[in-house]
Amino acid sequence: GAGVSQSPSNKVTEKGKDVELRCDPISGHTALYWYRQSLGQGLEFLIYFQGNSAPDKSGLPSDRFSAERTGGSVSTLTIQRTQQEDSAVYLCASSQDGLAGILGTRTYEQYFGPGTRLTVT
């Protein structure tokens, strides 16, 4: 089946502009995550959506970052007044986060999209 999709694949923006990044998770996955990966840095958690619950925003680095998930599916990450330090690859992942298989094993396997490379000039 189709995997996680993200758009755009690349985005170059000027400092101070707002950007929107989109993520379409795997069909049927209730959990959606945003991470970012900067050059030389590890993968950094940003935000987590699970079903209709309030999102876990504990990883957002500043109030310039926000995200929403409409209809429990597509998510948009918005960065306002972009700064050069926002340059990174933004990765979206989705997960079933529930029971899977005939044994009903709980699984939290996250599958990543191709990412959006954001460059702030």
Added chain:
Amino acid sequence: QKEVEQNSGPLSVPEGAIASLNCTYSDRGSQSFFWYRQYSGKSPELIMSIYSNGDKEDGRFTAQLNKASQYVSLLIRDSQPSDSATYLCAVKRGNNRLAFGKGNQVVVIP
């Protein structure tokens, strides 16, 4: 103390040999562990998940988990040039987010 640590430095292995990667984690209560492979310029790809102590084998990959010692390892048997990539260790935290190590670069020499 970092949540997840992977020993640094690229690992060079000859084709056909075994590549061994190690990872330690700080939260003794962690229950779910993952290995991802990341090719240069690409996103991470899940290759193994492990939830119980012991070994889990999938093809040429074996993940090993020791919760008492708080380490996870990955063995790649019969290494192929296509295995050349960065391998990321990840641990699920309380809010279901993954905490990642910085990764180990593996270079398989033909």
